[in-house]
Amino acid sequence: MIEVKDLKKNFGDKAVLKGVNVVMEAGKCNLIIGASGSGKTVFMKCLVGLFQPDEGEILYNGVNYTNMDDEQRKGIRKEIGMLFQGSALFDSQTVEQNILFPLNMFTNDTMPQKMKRVNEVLDRVQLKDVNKKFPAELSGGMKKRVGIARAIVLNPKYLFCDEPNSGLDPQTSLVIDKLIKEITVEYNITTIVNTHDMNSVMEIGDHIIYMHQGLKEWEGNNKEIIFSKNELLNEFIFASEFLKDAKDMRMLEQTGKIDNDRNMDELIK
Amino acid sequence: MTLFTEFGRYLLMIKGMFSKPENGKMYWKEFMHQCGEIGIGSLGIVVLISFFIGAVSTLQTAYQLVSPLIPKSTIAQIVRDTIILEFAPTLVCIVLAGVIGSKISSELGNMRVSEQIDALEIMGINTKAYLVAPKIAAALLTIPMLIVISGALGIWGGRLAGTLSGILSPQEFDTGLLSAFVPYNVFFALIKAYTFAFIISSISAFYGYHVNGGALEIGRASTKSVVVSCIAILFADYVLSALLLSN
Ligand SMILES: Nc1ncnc2c1ncn2[C@@H]1O[C@H](COP(=O)(O)OP(=O)(O)OP(=O)(O)O)[C@@H](O)[C@H]1O
Numbered sequence: 068m069i070e071v072k073d074l075k076k077n078f079g080d081k082a083v084l085k086g087v088n089v090v091m092e093a094g095k096c097n098l099i100i101g102a103s104g105s106g107k108t109v110f111m112k113c114l115v116g117l118f119q120p121d122e123g124e125i126l127y128n129g130v131n132y133t134n135m136d137d138e139q140r141k142g143i144r145k146e147i148g149m150l151f152q153g154s155a156l157f158d159s160q161t162v163e164q165n166i167l168f169p170l171n172m173f174t175n176d177t178m179p180q181k182m183k184r185v186n187e188v189l190d191r192v193q194l195k196d197v198n199k200k201f202p203a204e205l206s207g208g209m210k211k212r213v214g215i216a217r218a219i220v221l222n223p224k225y226l227f228c229d230e231p232n233s234g235l236d237p238q239t240s241l242v243i244d245k246l247i248k249e250i251t252v253e254y255n256i257t258t259i260v261n262t263h264d265m266n267s268v269m270e271i272g273d274h275i276i277y278m279h280q281g282l283k284e285w286e287g288n289n290k291e292i293i294f295s296k297n298e299l300l301n302e303f304i305f306a307s308e309f310l311k312d313a314k315d316m317r318m319l320e321q322t323g324k325i326d327n328d329r330n331m332d333e334l335i336k
Numbered sequence: 337m338t339l340f341t342e343f344g345r346y347l348l349m350i351k352g353m354f355s356k357p358e359n360g361k362m363y364w365k366e367f368m369h370q371c372g373e374i375g376i377g378s379l380g381i382v383v384l385i386s387f388f389i390g391a392v393s394t395l396q397t398a399y400q401l402v403s404p405l406i407p408k409s410t411i412a413q414i415v416r417d418t419i420i421l422e423f424a425p426t427l428v429c430i431v432l433a434g435v436i437g438s439k440i441s442s443e444l445g446n447m448r449v450s451e452q453i454d455a456l457e458i459m460g461i462n463t464k465a466y467l468v469a470p471k472i473a474a475a476l477l478t479i480p481m482l483i484v485i486s487g488a489l490g491i492w493g494g495r496l497a498g499t500l501s502g503i504l505s506p507q508e509f510d511t512g513l514l515s516a517f518v519p520y521n522v523f524f525a526l527i528k529a530y531t532f533a534f535i536i537s538s539i540s541a542f543y544g545y546h547v548n549g550g551a552l553e554i555g556r557a558s559t560k561s562v563v564v565s566c567i568a569i570l571f572a573d574y575v576l577s578a579l580l581l582s583n
């Protein structure tokens with residue numbers, strides 16, 4: 068479980084996070100959604116300690132992470148797996164070496180054991196025949212999946228994914244979402260996912276935090292989000308006519324009536 | 337950023353390198369890798385320039401010593417001393433500042449910009465210790481070796497050039513080479529080599545590690561690391577000469 072209390076972060080005189088309070092539970096996919104530039108990545112980097120917040124506290128299972136020095140943080144960091152927005156693979160190493168790296172660094176397993184684990188996680192992200200390839204030889208989506216494989220290879224307690232499915236086709240995207248959901252439940256991980264992919268939101272959003280201009284504007288789950296009355300949130304998620312239609316259909320299904328201010332005659336036609 | 341904050345951050349980076357390795361074997365592997373990159377990687381250029389520096393200094397020394405009263409073997413003596421005292425350590429290190437310095441700073445800069453350093457940090461690795469320290473250690477091991485090779489090759493180049501151009505015979509050269517030899521000079525050259533090795537590797541690692549921005553900044557950092565290392569080398573050269581050669 069991760070608790071965030073009144074988190075603030077400025078860059079110069081630009082306030083990016085203006086006091087975020089949120090509790091993220093284990094065994095759940097905590098999604099952070101919000102427009103591009105709303106501070107999702109900054110929020111995530113504050114949580115893992117890559118940015119030092121200006122104010123506020125971050126508690127990992129009740130332990131205050133904010134005031135720790137780097138040496139003390141190492142303990143918690145070993146339990147963190149993170150997928151970066153740009154994948155951040157070691158480009159001088161092959162896919163296999165990338166995933167082996169955390170194993171080499173932190174375990175005393177034998178090579179066959181480590182290789183078994185590498186192939187296991189590569190399997191989980193549905194990558195085949197890429198072991199000996201270099202990151203430069205992979206497509207963006209494949210890099211993402213290698214990034215996830217590397218993040219989960221040590222069975223982390225906390226998993227951070229910055230846009231795990233941007234640049235993926237809807238099908239692979241779904242596979243990744245399901246994988247994230249599965250391991251979250253299976254190993255009781257506290258998972259935090261930054262995304263603006265509405266499919267993921269609906270698929271795995273156990274706990275959704277909508278960020279707007281550095282503040283938590285709305286919070287709920289994937290059932291509540293559809294019927295939310297929050298205007299900013301609605302503007303954000305139902306940006307396209309197609310999604311608006313989908314929302315209306317769902318409403319019709321569940322409540323027997325459509326409740327919106329769009330012209331109904333047009334919709335029925 | 338002012339000079340002082342920059343220097344402060346440099347010292348902090350050096351201080352941050354000293355921590356217990358997360359896994360000694362991986363650090364050792366990285367160290368060996370860097371020895372290859374830094375030492376073997378720049379062997380070719382060192383061989384080439386040393387040879388020519390030696391050859392040129394024989395020709396130019398001969399050109400300047402026109403008096404018939406001075407024996408020809410003196411040329412060899414002068415060539416030996418300038419190569420050991422100045423050319424092999426300083427000139428070669430200036431070149432190495434370009435070769436190794438730009439390589440280290442652009443490698444680290446690229447890792448910073450593409451968030452690879454952040455990824456290592458998140459895994460719970462002290463990146464200053466894992467990425468910077470092995471580079472500095474490898475430079476401290478290999479650069480003095482390169483300087484020794486450079487000195488030997490420089491003198492050999494001088495001998496060859498002297499013979500080929502008919503300035504002095506190999507026997508004359510060898511006589512000069514062995515006369516009035518001061519072993520302290522070799523010690524001085526090695527002190528310089530260690531100092532410059534530290535300057536080159538730590539300064540370029542500093543600029544690379546602290547890159548902020550994109551590809552353009554990587555280029556800037558690598559230029560800056562070369563310029564600053566060269567200035568620091570020349571300054572240190574002056575200080576060391578003043579301290580260790582005054583009698
Ligand atoms: N290192 C930095 N220095 C200065 N400003 C920054 C830095 N990183 C982010 N910002 C600013 O913080 C704001 C939020 O950026 P952030 O990367 O968190 O957005 P995001 O929500 O992740 O967007 P996207 O969905 O496009 O990834 C942006 O306005 C950006 O300019």
Ligand SMILES: [Mg+2]
Nearest residue numbers: 107108152229
């Ligand atoms: Mg982002």
